[in-house]
Amino acid sequence: MNRCEVLIVGAGPTGLVLALWLSKLGVKVRIIDRTASPGTTSRALAVQARTLELYRQLDLTSAVLEQGHRVPAANLWVKGEAAARLPFSAIGADLTPYPFLHIYPQDEHEQLLIERLRGFGVEVERQTELLGFNQDEGGVSAQLRHADGLQAQCEAAYLAGCDGARSTVRKALGIGFPGGTYQQVFYVADVQAQGPALNGELHVDLDEADFLAVFPLAGSGRARLIGTVRDERAEHPDKLRFEDVSQRAIEHLKVQVQQVNWFSTYRVHHRVAEQFSQQRAFLLGDAAHVHSPAGGQGMNTGIGDAINLAWKLTSVLRGQAEDSLLDTFEIERSAFARRLVATTDQVFNFITADGRLAGLLRTRLAPRLFPRVVALKSAREFLFRTVSQIGINYRDMPLSVGSAGHVHGGDRMPWVADDGRDNYSTLTRVRWQVQVYGAVGADLVQWCGTRGIPVEVFNWSEAHEAAGLMRDAVYLLRPDSYVALAWSNAGAEVLEQYFAERGLTGR
Template sequence: MDHADINCEVLVIGAGPTGLMAANLLNRCGVDVRIVDLRAEQSRESRAFAVSARSLELFAALGLVDRLIERGAITSGIDFFVSGKWVGGLDYDRVEARDTPYRFILMVPQSETESVLIDSLGETGLAIDRGIEITGLAQDEDGVLATGKRADGSAVRIAARYVLGADGAHSIVRESLNLDFDGARYPQTFLLGDVQLDWPLDHGRFRIFMHGERIGLFFPLHGTGLSRVMTTDLRAGGGGDPVRPEPLPLDELQAAFAEATCQPVRLHDPVWLTRFRTHHRAVDRYRAGRVFVAGDAAHIHSPAGGQGMNTGLQDAANLAWKLAAVLRGNADDALLDSYESERLPVAREVLRFTDRLFAVAAGQSGWRAQLRDLLAPAILGPASGLAAVQSAAFRKFAQIDIAYPAGRTVAAGAGMRAPDAQLSRHRDLFDLLCGYRFHLLVLSREPLAANEARAMLDRFSTLRGTGVEPHLLTRQAGGLREGVDRIESGEVFDRYGVAAGDGRATILVRPDGYVAWRSDTLDIAAATDFLQRL
């Protein structure tokens, strides 16, 4: 590789939420990572705003979830209106989802999400190299050379072992790899504003309004201080670039939103106003040699369901530990192929799901829109009263039921997300599954005698230096022993399928919170063997 101005193990291109999360995770794994971005400063707009339960679990594992929640608005459900009348909704206070502590949607501006991640990087001394435009990539068997220019026009060359392109919908990384980005743009144009809103309704609920060809959305951000409103643009021809946003007059947004909601509204003190279109597209590959793509560089969706940013954050979580393992010599390069095999099917399913939502809610016109408004009360009203429907909708939007197929990083019978469970009055399992590292859970529903517990803890010493943090979870006969996690509730055994009576299990959890391997016996040696093969 030719002489470079900057050398690193991993170069992350793009400092949006996906790139920032990847840089944080790689940094915590001890990887020499650099992150560059074309923008001179971080975004001020709330482009992405809904943070799902699965993403909140990731922030919790990094010790950052409280910082994020403090900056957002907790929303407990979604209300649906047709021609100004409430016809049903989702009430997350009623869902059956005790396997996550985050049974809500967190509405937080993307700028605040980025700030939390930027502050976390800064606390370790890692800063974003801003004002750098990457214009080309060249790779060989040893690494990647990224070329570009700084804001002053001077050339810059960055050499890295691997590159992650998290540089958004117009990704230069994706283009340089000649990846297919199949899909299409939606025909509708949308009007969007982050504004202060005066209206008869409160500011604490996420609301969707349907009124013929007009669709309106209200998202609470900062109480009465700031809200996001969005509606369809019915101008002839829509107009404008299909992706890049256009200016929008406030009075035009107010009139359109009032028509969609059938409410008297007054918008004022705007922070951000734009007219935009959106696409639905996904790449055909997540990897090309030593270069990877993630987030909007790999998949873009309709805003329906708030899935885009959350999918990107989970892309980063899936890839970072694998890159660290390969760079440290703990795994061969083939491990990195599992990033694509695990995450590309997820992106395609999210694309299918959000496309269907968009088609039903906002993709109708003429008599079809009138028929939707006629049928919606008859469907949404009864569905709102069914706990099973409420729970299924929450789990889908929260991304907590995504599972990975058996393969290099997942043994047969594993692959599901590791669920939370109550251990004691003041402690949950997620309090243990933190730090973005491997965790080994050794569970015994039958109380262990002191000598059994001591023997198991002694076997934990064989895991030193493997990067695995072991946990012995059992009720003890004859009092507590240091090193054993106290169990006051059988919930953790139920949730992890440990049989009643004398049931036992050994479970290996990956850094990204997915079960990699399990056995229905206490078998640390077999877990270690799987990890070594991994």
């Protein structure tokens, strides 16, 4: 119990997904958390399409879909009237198997991950605190304190800090966490209610003074309300009750609250760690980046961190890659985190800004422009790709090479379902693989065969061309299903060079 390959600190969704992915790949992990039990309140809600795609590798997607609630559309309200409706399926039907926003509360999400982790014989070690750690070329030596007060050493090859915005791991590493805190105070309430905004869709009210979003939960009349607290009430948010918050936006959305099941207030932070790794220690999730909840990106981004790191750690631990592969974790994920914080900052500032001009922009200009913007196919797709995270890419980074058609190295592989064959069906395997749409050379098939790299060949069709793929091109996919190399008419020598230059075996 005192030795493992990866010690994971923090058992939120990020830490649990990392533990699960590593366990599936045969890596010995320990996962500790200072809390006595998992959370019981539904904090993060949204599971985005890209997360659902990646969850297929863990056979999690079906369970998440069965237990959550699909949100088919978003609605914009202004001054008590519905101003615009954006149906997700009309935008993303040709882009992903999951063209919707999926609501799956974090407490239920964590329980599912914990149960699946137990299937690998791994239990979260509760009431276990990281006191400190030392690291050198040989590994990490961590000092732990258990619930009974006894201290123990844990030896590990690597340490993953998934321990939230107040991360002990980050502080021990001395890594800065620059950014700030917005002055606005928000409230969140899980309620039983009725009214037109309780129809299973997402509803947002843009008011001159207040902001309110209504997120549907599974079950009739259940919803999550997220709104702003303004005026002098925001000075002491810890003393507020639901009855104290402004009813203006609630009345605008015609929400009739019957029962409040949970209520809390919070401030929003925006910070990105100066480094995501140092020697053998890594920062993931809120330990590395926190930002506005606009767009439901936070939990999904942490899960993306975990998936990115898991296959790289495994490759190095199993001698299938040089240590330098681990440097690409920070390169890829920190770039995305900084873009995300900047984007959510802009959205957040728009919906919460005070003043007459800001109010006019929200209540008069936005309702007129929004329907016109979403009427454009390119604009709808951009919005969906951004929020669903299917637009995340690692272009122009060390593991990304070439282009073929509209697909570049570092891109998410376009999803195509043609003649009953889904090209994502092979991506359930966590390994390097090649996809070719058309004809493939015998030398490439032979080279891949000697290294155990599967080659999937699809009959060329108009659907593939429409998705941006190139006929007969070779697409090398990483174990996390992102495109590593895209090359027209590539032979074995191209793949040989790719792996050799990066110190990878491909096995």
